[in-house]
Amino acid sequence: MKSADQHHRNGSLRDSRxxxxxxxxxxxxxxTSVSRYLSGEFKxxxxDIRQRIEASIARLGYRPSQMARGLKGGRTRxxxxxxxxxxxPYSVAILxxxxxxxxxxxxxxxxxxxxNDEAREKQALSMLRSYDVEGLIVHSQGRPSRFMYDLLESNLPVVLVDRRVSGIEVDLVGLNNRQACRAATLHLIERGFADILYVTQPIRAVSSRxxxxxxxxxxxxxRPDCRGETLELAALDDEAALDHALAAFMSRAGSQRKALLAASGVVTLQLVLALRRLGLTVPQQVGLLGFDELSWSKLVExxxxxxxxPTDEIGFQAATRLxxxxxxxDHDHHELLLPGTLIVRGSTSA
Incomplete structure (x- = not known):
């Protein structure tokens, strides 16, 4: 237990700095140990030391002086x-x-x-470099671009989130997409949905998709007893094209239960709206499972x-790795792929 004098001393530190x-x-x-902790040298x-430093920082309300540290070490923090x-919402959680x-x-x-604009990517890199940032966390379009090659040439430490970029060898943190989609597909099959339409934004050259x-x-x-096909949405706001494709899927002959598997949260939202326009009930007429847990997922009957x-954890681990x-x-580059979590609700009821 801390003495009254210690409490007073800690209180005084909070009052000053x-x-x-x-x-x-x-x-x-x-x-030196505190400096290493603040510099991210956790290894x-x-x-025990790391936890003691964390506790003391919280207890004392310590806030590093960015200006002083920058002047001393030539770093901007x-x-x-x-x-x-x-x-x-994925970007917000990563942030x-x-x-x-x-x-x-x-x-x-x-x-x-x-x-999602390559010209703005280039402008962003130029702006950030003008501020002498010490490193970058990047959730890019996922396709090779001048922006990504400029990143390599800049020699800035970089961690990619979610999407690999062909020819770019840097650290990556994201979802284990194969494990997650396999689990989602098997869940639909186990619930009796044997005719599945996979709905996604354009796939080409985006590694996660x-x-x-x-x-x-x-x-x-x-699973030869099951059937599946893919619908790529060229434009999320093309309601007529989506309604037409879903109507065609639903009218396809066969007695198997049908389901939709949405490859992202924004796709899930468009499917929910389309099903309402078409007057289709979930899960009686069609099942629905979507990637990404959004705040409204449990509110839609x-x-x-x-x-x-684990978007918050992906952002946390990306920053830690950076x-x-x-x-x-000079350490070797690594990938950290985190597992997803299946949250079962009424839209996939057997």
Whole structure:
């Protein structure tokens, strides 16, 4: 138990401003250990030391002085986060997880939204480099582009999120797409849906979409009693084209129960709206399972079954990996693929 004097001392530190030496004394570690923690050099610290430093930082309300640290070490303590679509809930969750790590270790996160546009990607990189960011977390379009090759030439530490880019060898953190789509497809089959339409945005050259689609096809290939096909949506807002394709699928001959498997949250939303326009009930007439757990998934009757991605954890791990890469730039590149979680609701009832 801390003495009254210790409590008073900690309170005084909160009232003024705790220093790195205050954190070191409170945690019972060296100033060097605290500096390494703040720089993301986690591998050189034991779990016990890291936890003591974390507790002291929280207890003392320690906030690193970015200006002082920058002047001393020639570092800006800035991290760039480039996302393809800031309106996508996936991007928001990634931001939340990454920001938690940056705040914890004294970095500031700068967000750039490219709107799935290659020209804006290039502008984002130019802007971030002008601020001397120390590293980048990138959720790109997923296709090779001048932007990605410029990244390689910049020698900035980079971690990709969700999507690999052909010819670009950097760290990646994302969902285990094959495992997740296999689990989703098997769930539909086990619930008695043997005629499945896989609905996705254009697949070509986007690694996460390719992996999910391949897993869907492979899972169905192992089940000759089941049937499946793929619908690629050229434009999400083309309601007439989507309604026509769904009507054709539903009118196809056969006694097998039909289901829709949506490859992303934005696709799930369009399917829910289309089913309402067509007057089709879920799951009586057609089952529905969608990638991504969205806030409204449980509110739409009878509840939408989803394959939830650990998006917050993906962002957290991406930022953690980037700080490690900044501290030790010569280490081999790695991929971290996290498992998804199947959340079963009424839309896939047997």
């Amino acid at each position: 705790a220093t790195i030496m205050d954190v070191a004394r409170d945690a019972g570690v060296s100033k 050189v610290l034991s779990d 800035l991290i760039g986060l480039v996302v393809a679509d800031v309106m996508n 939340h997880g990454a920001e938690a790590v940056c705040q914890q270790h004294g970095y500031t996160l700068m967000l750039c939204n490219t709107g 390719e992996e999910r689609h391949t897993a869907f096809l492979e899972t169905l290939a192992a 009878p509840g939408i079954s989803t394959l939830a991605q 700080l490690q890469r900044i501290a030790t730039p």
